[in-house]
Amino acid sequence: xxxxxxxxxxxxxxxxxxxxxxxxxxxxxxxxxxxxxxxxxxxxxxxxxxxxxxxxxxxxxxxxxxxxxxxxxxxxxxxxxxxxxxxxxxxxxxxxxxxxxxxxxxxxxxxxxxxxxxxxxxxxxxxxxxxxxxxxxxxxxxxxxxxxxxxxxxxxxxxxxxxxxxxxxxxxxxxxxxxxxxxxxxxxxxxxxxxxxxxxxxxxxxxxxxxxxxxxxxxxxxxxxxxxxxxxxxxxxxxxxxxxxxxxxxxxxxxxxxxxxxxxxxxxxxxxxxxxxxxxxxxxxxxxxxxxxxxxxxxx
Numbered sequence: 216x217x218x219x220x221x222x223x224x225x226x227x228x229x230x231x232x233x234x235x236x237x238x239x240x241x242x243x244x245x246x247x248x249x250x251x252x253x254x255x256x257x258x259x260x261x262x263x264x265x266x267x268x269x270x271x272x273x274x275x276x277x278x279x280x281x282x283x284x285x286x287x288x289x290x291x292x293x294x295x296x297x298x299x300x301x302x303x304x305x306x307x308x309x310x311x312x313x314x315x316x317x318x319x320x321x322x323x324x325x326x327x328x329x330x331x332x333x334x335x336x337x338x339x340x341x342x343x344x345x346x347x348x349x350x351x352x353x354x355x356x357x358x359x360x361x362x363x364x365x366x367x368x369x370x371x372x373x374x375x376x377x378x379x380x381x382x383x384x385x386x387x388x389x390x391x392x393x394x395x396x397x398x399x400x401x402x403x404x405x406x407x408x409x410x411x412x413x414x415x416x417x418x419x420x421x422x423x424x425x426x427x428x429x430x431x432x433x434x435x436x437x438x439x440x441x442x443x444x445x446x447x448x449x450x451x452x453x454x455x456x457x458x459x460x461x462x463x464x465x466x467x468x469x470x471x472x473x474x475x476x477x478x479x480x481x482x483x484x485x486x487x488x489x490x491x492x493x494x495x496x497x498x499x500x501x502x503x504x505x506x507x508x509x510x511x512x513x514x515x
Contacts, residue, residue, distance in 0.1 A: 218246040218295055219311055220378070222288030224281060225253055225302035229260045231422075232302045236267060239300065244311035248272060250291060254284040282388035282396040285371075289378070289387065297378050299371045305420040313414060314375040322412040323380040324404055327373040327419060358411070362402045363447065363456060371397035373419050380409065392446070394439030402447065 221239050225232050232251070239249055249271040253260055255278030264273060276287055285299060296318060300306060310327070318325045380386070384407055388396040405411065444451070444460060451460040 216293050216295070217248040219244070219248075219298055219315065219375070220288070220292035220294030220296070221247050221249045221298050221300055221311075222285060222292065223249065223251045223300050223302055224284035224288065225251060225256065225260060226278065226284075227256045227258045227260065228302040229256070229258045229263045232260060233263055235300055235302050235304060236264065236271065238305040238308075239311075240270065241308050242306065242311045243309050244315055247311060248293060250274065250288045252276065252284040252288045254278050254280070280390060280393040280396075282390040282392065285396070286387045286390070289381065292378060295378060297376045297381070299374065301372045301421075303422050304372055305422070307418045307420070310418040311375075313416060313418060317412055317414050318375050318377065320412065322410045323377045324409050324411045325375045325414055326411065327414040327416060359402065359405050360454065360456070362398060362405065363451060363454070363459075371400060372421070389446075392439065392442050395443040399443060399446070402450075 223232070223235055223239075236249060236251070239247070249267075251264060251271050251273050253273065253275045255276065261273065261275065264271060272291070274287060274291060276283070279287075288299075289297060296315065298311065298314070314325050314327060386400065386403060386407075389399050390396075392399055448460060451457060
């Protein structure tokens with residue numbers, strides 16, 4: 216039985232998936248299996264990865280979204296630990312070695328929250344560092360609040376999880392969300408008292424591609440956000456975050472109304488978002504501009 220099961224969900228990712236697989240095969244830690252879950256691809260993904268032969272386990276399924284693909288990988292895995300790698304991202308060669316060493320100190324979940332963000336293949340545009348996230352955690356008061364308000368601990372692609380813990384607590388990804396399923400999983404893990412540890416090292420390349428879905432088919436970003444907030448709205452209120460929740464909803468509706476062409480009502484919604492929580496409203500506006508600039512000019 217392998218120590219680690221590396222699960223790579225993919226959807227129409229023939230151009231990048233081989234690089235992801237190669238980054239796993241280059242690991243200094245060798246006790247692993249690679250499971251590729253093809254979530255209904257209609258390109259030549261299967262043809263591209265057949266060259267690896269028995270080095271990988273290839274599973275094809277009708278398109279069920281990112282949650283369904285990851286859950287399929289969990290069920291079929293044989294390893295003691297589970298790691299998820301998005302099909303267009305890359306691991307540095309000592310990712311597994313350092314993550315396994317850390318989780319065997321007595322943890323159920325290890326997050327390597329230091330990531331280099333690359334545009335297309337090799338242009339580095341940003342870095343996410345653990346220290347920044349820890350300072351955010353101190354500002355919000357708890358890891359749960361941090362996930363609810365920013366989601367930065369929800370990066371499943373830079374995590375190592377103990378499979379026994381997932382199965383004993385019946386932790387699978389929520390297929391109804393079809394997006395932000397990793398943030399939802401992180402939230403449930405934290406609320407269940409999962410023993411989590413952080414690794415402050417740059418061990419992953421997260422790559423961004425214009426007009427490209429790197430895991431599977433997903434819905435509009437705002438719809439995914441709406442579904443996440445709708446699922447957890449009671450938790451926001453319980454933790455006293457109702458103003459932030461209200462700001463989120465007003466921002467989402469304002470952005471949608473803008474896209475539909477009603478400038479006046481869009482501004483009105485954004486005003487109410489600002490009135491509910493100026494800080495969260497400003498953060499959402501910055502994210503909206505960031506998306507527009509990235510897709511228009513190719514930079515963050």
